Amino acid sequence: MTIYRTRVALRHQFRDVLNFYYPDCLDTRIGGYVAQLDERDGHVYDERTRHLVATARGVHNFSLGVLADGPHWCRHAAEHGLRFLSTAHWDPATEGYDWLLDGRTPTDRTRYCYGHAFALLASARALQAGIPGARAELERAFAVLEDRFWEPTHELYADQAAPDWTRVDPYRGQNANMHACEALLAAYEATDDERYLDRAYTVADRFTRQLTRTHDLDGLLWEHYTESWEPDRSHNADNPRHQFRPPGFQPGHHAEWAKLLALLADHHSADWLLSRARELFDAAVELGWDDEFSGLYYTVEADGTPIVPDKYGWAHAEAIGASALLSREDETYLSWYDRLWEYAESHLINPRYGNWYERLPRGHDRDGPNRGTAVEPGYHPLTNCWLAMDAVADDAGEK
Known part of the structure; x- marks a missing residue:
């Protein structure tokens, strides 16, 4: 048994990630969060x-801090971020969330379903935490x-639109729908409103079962689609290292969907949810695990041949959460839970500060600081530590 089967260890990791970002991430001059902290020294x-997305994830993270009885400053930090999300990012003229700002000035107003899904997730967690204004934002x-994004004919969400909503891009994607499903589940947990659960279930069923059967994907999840939801196998074929829309299959997303299906099964009686969750997790590790260097590849061919062999922190955090939830019904998944934590401790967790590195090359020699505007402010490890506290901790009475 690893120490991460205990609530004490999980809470320690949870607090380490929060402490890495607070208080430096709070900006009292411009407002909102400074998410661009160097992952090596902060x-x-x-x-x-x-x-x-970074703003919404920050609200989500600090709201989880409140829910997990974390540091007292989590409530103030969540309130601070929600105010910025609901004012600076929101464009009242066109009624959408702006994607990028320079301070409080919009520099990219493209309407992304992915970003709006995270606004919903942030608001849902803030509502659970009792943050003022969260219900209206949700x-x-x-x-x-x-x-703006829901397509009744296909029962899935479109991906992006023009700032004034006059044009919807023909690209359709897995990732926006997965995070919409996650946000809808959180909205249901915050409100008990069945419409959120019904929509989450529809998206999950449509994407993880119907599309794989319709397009003969052998049970695997393809990432990129045309406007009519046909697989687009040419998308970024000439750019395999595209960070957000690479070609190929992503083991991390198979694990993430496994987690979401396991969470759906807590609220919905459909008997396929857990069996499909196990299939997706098993596919993630069977196709994605690097037997030589350990860790999950970023992208692979259908037979497991790596396309991009890099190791991303988020994929391992999601696999930890999925294996924790699946272990409630089948304890054999605890072996993967332990193995993933051991890998994370050895390679992905900053030994000095406790934050998680975004990406490492296959052999784990660091090749850069992983900087950019679209950063990962601890959302994946925090979320999955939080889930694991209830799923696997053997000292649930401890604080």
């Missing part, structure tokens, strides 16, 4: 850029998702 390398974010 220094700020970009104090002005505000990214919608309803606003959901309304945009339904009115």
Whole structure:
């Protein structure tokens, strides 16, 4: 048994990640969060850029801190971020969330379903945490998702639109729908409103079962689709290292969907949810695990041949959460849970500060600071530590 089967160890890791970002991430001059902290030593390398997803994830993270009885400053930090999300990122003229800001000035107003899904997730967790204004923001974010992105014919969400909503891009993607499903589940947990659960179930069923059967994907999840939801196998074929839309299959997303299906099974009686969750997790590790250097590849061919062999922190955090949830019904998944934590401790967790590195090359020799505007402010490890506290901790009475 690893120490991460105990609530004490999980809470320690949870607090380490929160402490890495607080208080340096709070900006009292511009407002919102400074998410661009160097993953090696925490220094700020970009104090002005505000990214919608980073803002929403920050609200989510500090709201989880409140829910997990974390440091007292989590409530103030969550309130601080929600105010910025609901004012600076929100464009009242067109009723959508702006993607990128320089300070409080929009620099990219493209309407991304992915970003609006995270606004919904942030609002849902803030509502659970009792943050003022969260319910109104949740309803606003959901309304945009339904009115602007939902496609009733396909029962899935479109991916992106022009700032004034006059054009919807023909690209359709897995990732926006997965995070919409996650946000809808959180909205249901925060409100007990069945419409959120029904929509989450529809998206999960459509994507993880129906599309794989319709397009003969052998049970695997393809990432990129055309406007009519046909697999687009040519998308970024000439750019295999595209960070957010690479070609191939992503083991990390198979694990992440496994987690979401396991969470759906807690609220929905459909008997396929857990069996499909196990299939997706098993596919993630069977196709994605690097037997030579350990860790999950970023992208692979259908037979497991690596396309991009890099190791991303988020993929391992999601696999930890999935294996924790699946272990409630089948304890054999605890062996993967332990193995993933051992890998994370050896390679992905900063030994000095406790934050997680974004990406490492296959052999784990660091080749850069992993900087950019679209950074990962601890959302994946925090989320999955939080889930594991209830799923596997053998000292649940401890605080």
